[in-house]
Amino acid sequence: MRKAVSFFFLLTPVLVIVLVISLLGFAVVFISVLMGGGDELTDGYSGYLGGVPFADLINRTAARYDISPALIAAIIDQESNFNPKAHSSAGAIGLMQIMPGTCRGIGYPADECWKPENNIDAGGRIIAGHLKSYRGNLELALAAYNAGAGNVRKYGGVPPFPETRNYVVEVAKQYEKYKKKLVGGKFETVGGFPTTLMFPANGEITSPFGWRWGRMHEGVDIGAPEGTPIVAAADGVVIKSGPASGYGWVIVIDHGGGLTTVYGHMYHSTVVVSQGEAVSKGQKIASIGNNGRSTGPHLHFEVRMNGNSLDPLKYLRTNWKDG
Ligand SMILES: [Zn+2]
Structure with missing residues (x-):
């Protein structure tokens, strides 16, 4: 009897551990299914970008927000053609064409919004936020970056503005181009x-x-x-x-x-x-x-x-x- 009892006490913790591990496994699978299409967030993020202007800032910002440096470069290419002094008629500023009010909201003074380190950080934070909101859907995230999340909500998808439709297509193309400039990869x-x-x-x-x-x-x-x-x-x-x-x-x-x-x-x-x-x-x-x-x-x-x-x-x- 004594032997049986100690065997039981030995077995119980093992069973509990097995049960907990199985439950955790199910939970992980369940949550992944719930999140759906979340892969896009890091899709293509297989390394560092080389051979483009501001590569250091782009790589650091990408790492900070867990997005691909190739995506940041694609947006910069489309928004400003890598000109940090770019200004739009609507008032957007810098490499990633951020509105001064948005910069202030993030914590950068409006007159320092053009500075590449601030501008790329702000733009990276915004596109990463959109990617999270739209569960990794790149089209919707880019549409929101261009036309605002309000318009994406209003039209239930990419808004019918020709500029925005064109923007989504062009940045996606640039993204593929910059992915080819990624080197290395998450180290084995x-x-x-x-x-x-x-x-x-x-x-x-x-x-x-x-x-x-x-x-x-x-x-x-x-x-x-x-x-x-x-x-x-x-x-x-x-x-x-x-x-x-x-x-x-x-x-x-x-x-x-x-x-x-x-x-x-x-x-x-x-x-x-x-x-x-x-x-x-x-x-x-x-x-x-x-x-x-x-x-x-x-x-x-x-x-x-x-x-x-x-x-x-x-x-x-x-x-x-x-x-
Ligand atoms: Zn030494």
Whole structure:
């Protein structure tokens, strides 16, 4: 009897857990069905935009509102042809043609509405809001962006205005065009960790990750002669290229999915990419230097997931030749 009781007590928590997991599974499926067509929100969001003006601001805004950078670029192309000083006769301002009152409502003074960082943020927020309201229906979201949500409601769909009908068609076309300029993609991860980083320079590991001389070394050092090319460890976008105390010139690449890589001790004169630029895995970004607190030419290389440094050697092959 005693044996049966303990068996029962052992079994009950297991059954409860199984039941809870099944219920959660059903709930997720049920909610997805309810939401319907919500896929469009992130459809095509498979990377970063490169080779267009204001790429840095566009990529950051897209990430902030979880929409495709290609969609933001398509709207900018149609609204202003990438001219931040564009003004419409109706009073709309800037790259994404925002009304000054709308800008004020979002928190930007009307006279600063034209500034690209404010204008793209406002436009990104507005189109993301419309996409949510219309459950990812791009046509309706674009119609609302052009003619206002009131008109979409009034006509129960895309309003019959020729300008709006044309706008919806043209932006959708541009969207397809800019999707082709997306590079990289959400970085492949397993359990939140990167899987396919490339060894960033042809050299030897001269100092490992971890504590040394009472200080945490947040990356690895790769020793090689000055001028040896440094390459991007994976596809991504350069989110920083600038000086950092002790590290000379530093480049940070955002690979999506929370993953960034950091490259240090370079000389500015060797840097061949700029902030906001999209880079491919293996593309040269700079050369090995000896700048900052450095006792010989080397690359200081960090791998960060959501800002936390990881041991790069767990995610890299151990030398240049293996890729
Ligand atoms: Zn180092």
